[in-house]
Amino acid sequence: METAAKEQKLKFNFSGKQPTALVAGGAGFLGSHLCEALVAQKFNVIAVDSLSDEESKQNIAGLLSSPNFSFWEEDINKPGFTISPTIPLSHIFHLASVEERLASSEISLQTLLVNSLGTKNLLDLAVEKRAKFILVSSTEVFHGAISQTSVAAYFEQGADPAQLSFSEAKRFAETLTAEYFKKYNLATTIIRIKDPYGPRMNLAVDNILDKLISQALSRRRIEIVGDGLRTLNPTYVSDIIFGIVKAVLHQAKGEIFNLINPEKFTERAIAEHLRRIVGGVEIVYKKGEELELPFYPLILGPSEEKLGWSPKVPLTQGLSETITFYREKEEKGEKETSKLPAPKVAIPEPKIEKSGRRQTLLRWLIFLSSATLVFWLIVLPIFTLAAATYFGNKNLEQAADSLANDKAQLASDQAAKAEGSYKNGEAASQNISWLANLLRLKSPMRQTENYLFLAENLAAATKFSAETQTAIMEASGAGLSEGQAIENLKVARSKIDLAKRSLEIATSVRCEEETLPKPLRGDYQNLLDKERELTALVGSIDNALRTIF
Numbered sequence: 001m002e003t004a005a006k007e008q009k010l011k012f013n014f015s016g017k018q019p020t021a022l023v024a025g026g027a028g029f030l031g032s033h034l035c036e037a038l039v040a041q042k043f044n045v046i047a048v049d050s051l052s053d054e055e056s057k058q059n060i061a062g063l064l065s066s067p068n069f070s071f072w073e074e075d076i077n078k079p080g081f082t083i084s085p086t087i088p089l090s091h092i093f094h095l096a097s098v099e100e101r102l103a104s105s106e107i108s109l110q111t112l113l114v115n116s117l118g119t120k121n122l123l124d125l126a127v128e129k130r131a132k133f134i135l136v137s138s139t140e141v142f143h144g145a146i147s148q149t150s151v152a153a154y155f156e157q158g159a160d161p162a163q164l165s166f167s168e169a170k171r172f173a174e175t176l177t178a179e180y181f182k183k184y185n186l187a188t189t190i191i192r193i194k195d196p197y198g199p200r201m202n203l204a205v206d207n208i209l210d211k212l213i214s215q216a217l218s219r220r221r222i223e224i225v226g227d228g229l230r231t232l233n234p235t236y237v238s239d240i241i242f243g244i245v246k247a248v249l250h251q252a253k254g255e256i257f258n259l260i261n262p263e264k265f266t267e268r269a270i271a272e273h274l275r276r277i278v279g280g281v282e283i284v285y286k287k288g289e290e291l292e293l294p295f296y297p298l299i300l301g302p303s304e305e306k307l308g309w310s311p312k313v314p315l316t317q318g319l320s321e322t323i324t325f326y327r328e329k330e331e332k333g334e335k336e337t338s339k340l341p342a343p344k345v346a347i348p349e350p351k352i353e354k355s356g357r358r359q360t361l362l363r364w365l366i367f368l369s370s371a372t373l374v375f376w377l378i379v380l381p382i383f384t385l386a387a388a389t390y391f392g393n394k395n396l397e398q399a400a401d402s403l404a405n406d407k408a409q410l411a412s413d414q415a416a417k418a419e420g421s422y423k424n425g426e427a428a429s430q431n432i433s434w435l436a437n438l439l440r441l442k443s444p445m446r447q448t449e450n451y452l453f454l455a456e457n458l459a460a461a462t463k464f465s466a467e468t469q470t471a472i473m474e475a476s477g478a479g480l481s482e483g484q485a486i487e488n489l490k491v492a493r494s495k496i497d498l499a500k501r502s503l504e505i506a507t508s509v510r511c512e513e514e515t516l517p518k519p520l521r522g523d524y525q526n527l528l529d530k531e532r533e534l535t536a537l538v539g540s541i542d543n544a545l546r547t548i549f
Helices: 002-008 029-040 056-063 105-114 117-129 161-184 208-217 237-249 267-278 301-306 315-338 356-404 408-431 433-438 442-475 482-507 518-548
Strands: 020-024 044-049 069-073 091-094 132-138 188-193 222-225 255-258 283-286
Touching: 020 029, 020 117, 029 044, 029 056, 029 237, 044 056, 056 069, 091 117, 105 117, 117 132, 117 161, 132 161, 132 237, 161 188, 188 237, 208 222, 208 267, 208 315, 222 267, 255 301, 267 283, 267 315, 267 408, 267 442, 315 442, 356 408, 356 442, 356 518, 408 433, 408 442, 433 442, 442 482, 442 518, 482 518
Parallel strands: 020 044, 020 091, 044 069, 091 132, 132 188, 188 255, 222 283
Antiparallel strands: none
16 A cells, blocks of 8 residues: 555656666666666666665656656565556566675665565566566675574675675575576576676775775775785676666577676776876775685676677776766765855955065065966976877887887887886876866866877887797797796796786777877877787787797
8 A cells, every 4th residue: 555655646657659667776876877778768767766875866866857767766675566557567677786795784684685575576576567577686696605503604704794695695586587587487687797887886885896986086095905916897887787778678588698897907906097097096005815705707708699798998987987977076065065155254454565666576476486386287297298198109119110120128128118108198197187177178188098098008018028028039048957948938928928918908998089189199090000010919929938838
């Protein structure tokens, strides 16, 4: 009765000609983005959310005026959860789940309930409405451990119970979905994600990625526990939503798709990306050990072959978009606060200086101070950026020529200089990012940063390739013992692996030429040519090493 009473307050005046989707968890991070995408795809959308997070309704504020969107505040865990028989549903999306690893036993219990009772209620509704059911799950289903001796210590020692209860919850939700698929021939699709990030993400979640972004935004130092070599697969929210929509349009049922960025990044690498974007943030390493659960191979073939899906947003761009979102949100809050009436303060009338000499001296001091400030804040960073780009490109060109002419040591030195120049350019671009925002040149500046990051990694790959060649030549030198030759070949193996890693990062970065500053457009094509040549060279060296070692 209570559910029906709430329903009557809603306006479900959708067109029957369009598909109608119910999105459980529609006000959350991923759910709100999915609602926007479905409305754009001409779906009628009903977002269901219990609004356990007070700020989550802001996520759908822009949708509330859409005639194709309706919000329903309800708890899907409630017994008898259903919707009016007069409302047709073609799709039901289950994204209602408390974010993983919120440090609370209450949250942990709620996670188990929403993935058990909530999942069953939504599956029953899908059977009743003959709707397609899409469960958004997680690769956490592969993790979890039980105790054979104690309920109190149900999970293994050293593991986080909140994290592992999330794993158990998602595993049960998937199993229940599979049973409904087999018993009722229900059209089901399971989508697994890993390390999602982007605008509207919940920065209060106790995950590595969320903590790193939160610390960078607050301009505190970024603290990394241990050596920072734990790995993540950061997948940007728009890539995930694009994959979900493609899975909806896919006709097959009973399938599982992994929408995960195959590129792995260490915690340390993500922190470095954030430092470049935010600037002025120190990275510190704290003693301690963080449990990293076993890694399971991610099968991405079905997503690529059947959905034609692959992630498009590189990490630098995704983190930049996320940081920009939260900065603009913070600025908006400050502006709203500034609209409050200011207290009236009696301002004393200034004393008029009668001495013309003092006034002239004061004007000169103000002029010199302003000129110095302009020089340090604007002129010097712009000059540094231009010079760093010029010398970086020059040294990279020379390094490529030296490498082609078997001058490995010279190529290594030139590439190292190029890498340093590009890093200086990135630092300078961060120093004038405020000016780019002020002049509404944020997009050209972002593309310039992408250019420098691409070039930096190409320079690093060139340097490591040259060092590989040097190690191979030393291994083949006369008078070396077999042991010494093997050690040199091991060095060569490690250097070519570093070159491949730098190339992988470089190939993930792309610039939008139409928004790239004109002086860099020709240079950008040269970089892409060098990337192709270097990829071929690294591949041939790698194959040769595999043959002999």
